[in-house]
Amino acid sequence: MSAPLWSEQKEGRFFTRIDVTTMLNGATLSVPLHVVTGAQAGPTFGIVTNTHGDEFLPTVAIREFLGALATAQLRGRLVVVPVANPMATAGFGRLTPEQHGRTDLHEVYPGNARGNTTQMIAAAITENVLHHVDALIDFHSGGSGGRLQARVDYNTSTPEDLKTRNLALARAFGAPFVHENEFAGAAAHYLNGRGIPAVNPEVGGSYLGPETTRYYTRAMIEGLKGIMGHLGMIEAVAKPRRQLQFDQKARREIRPKHSGYLVSYYEKAEELGQLIKGGTKLGEVVDIYSYKVLEELVAPFDGFLFFSRYSGVVGGGTQAFALAEAARSTWLD
Ligand SMILES: [Zn+2]
Structure with missing residues (x-):
């Protein structure tokens, strides 16, 4: 497994695009990647979002969060895929508009570099991000349906030690609910199979109106701070409040x-x-x-x-x- 091109980055911000394939409109399909490297050593924390193309709110919150992050105080590195499925996003839809089946990026990890387009996208993210992180969140939200929600889903079908670490990561986000859920084929599920803690926050939705959008954007930024404090990348924030846990x-x-x-x-x-x-x-x-x-x-x-x-x-x-x-x-x- 070779080191990704961003591994040599010094303190500061870096943006690139990983080419995946040629689309039928002639343009190159690429996966965007932000890397923010702190002044001090620490873990690598991965964030993937817009796995489902119409779930826009997390990436807006992440942009605000990254803009305010001081790299001089940061320990470790953030690796962020702001739009994991650009084809689905361009189509205002959840799934990749392509000819073949298996078009849900949430179900095809670790992907296949010679599979269908959705699998190629997953393979690019696996190779350039998933294989190099110490923890990950795959950040989901509601689509166009006006959803109100704030929870973190985590996989419990893992060895006890990893289950504890997944729950700690889920709780550090600070959402009111933690939900034992199982998504075979998801990025988090794949990483769990490699012993790496990874969970799925599911917060807010698209087109919610200004007050609710602000409410959930703030909750997402607090969640990111909570997780990074938990990972030791920034000063720890207040202990997560009381949370309700429920299974399927x-x-x-x-x-x-x-x-x-x-x-x-x-x-x-x-x-x-x-x-x-x-x-x-x-x-x-x-x-x-x-x-x-x-x-x-x-x-x-x-x-x-x-x-x-x-x-x-x-x-x-x-x-x-x-x-x-x-x-x-x-x-x-
Ligand atoms: Zn989703």
């Missing part, structure tokens, strides 16, 4: 059966984390043709709201709300 069995998504206009009763980011009583009405779906109410969306049990969305059009089967069942969730102090 505790997770219940409330998905409308019908497409229509969702009238959401939970449209404030601050409302997440609330204990909702079973039977509470969360919203309703209205038919934009007949103007009838097609269905009411109701909490199936007592649970903590960890995912909500603004009112807006939804497709049948899309996530509208999600609850962590209270009886199966644990508070971490």
Whole structure:
């Protein structure tokens, strides 16, 4: 495994693009890469975002965070892929628009340099980033659906020692929820297989309006500081607050059966984390043709709201709300 071209960088900022392939419009598809090197030695922390092309908010928060970071005080190095799937992003979509299957970059790691385009992108990120980091976050967000959420997903199907390190990384981010989740084929999952701690924050969404955008941008910047303090790259920040941990069995998504206009009763980011009583009405779906109410969306049990969305059009089967069942969730102090 050869050292990447950025490994010789001295203190300061560096930006490059890693060429992947030629697209059908004739332009070169390349993966962008920021490297910020501190004055002092320390770990290499990788950040990948826009794995899903329409999840824009984290990269905006990362830009703000990097702009304010003083390299003179930084220990170690940040390696950041600000748009992991530029083709998906250019298409305003989640997946790579290409001819072949396996177009979700979140499912194809470590990739294949002679596979389809999505696999080629993964291979470039694996070779130039994943193989050289001591910890990683693959930063996700909501797409165009107006999501309200703030949690960190981590993989628990790992040896006990790594599970502890993954949980510590997830908690250092400081989101109100940590979710035991499993994504085979994800960058974090691949790194976990190599014994490296890596987790997936999932915060906010695109097109949320100014107040909520600011709220989540601030949460993401605090999360990055929390993780870097935990890794010893900057001064440690305050201990993470109380967080709710839940696994996939505790997770219940409330998905409308019908497409229509969702009238959401939970449209404030601050409302997440609330204990909702079973039977509470969360919203309703209205038919934009007949103007009838097609269905009411109701909490199936007592649970903590960890995912909500603004009112807006939804497709049948899309996530509208999600609850962590209270009886199966644990508070971490
Ligand atoms: Zn995503």
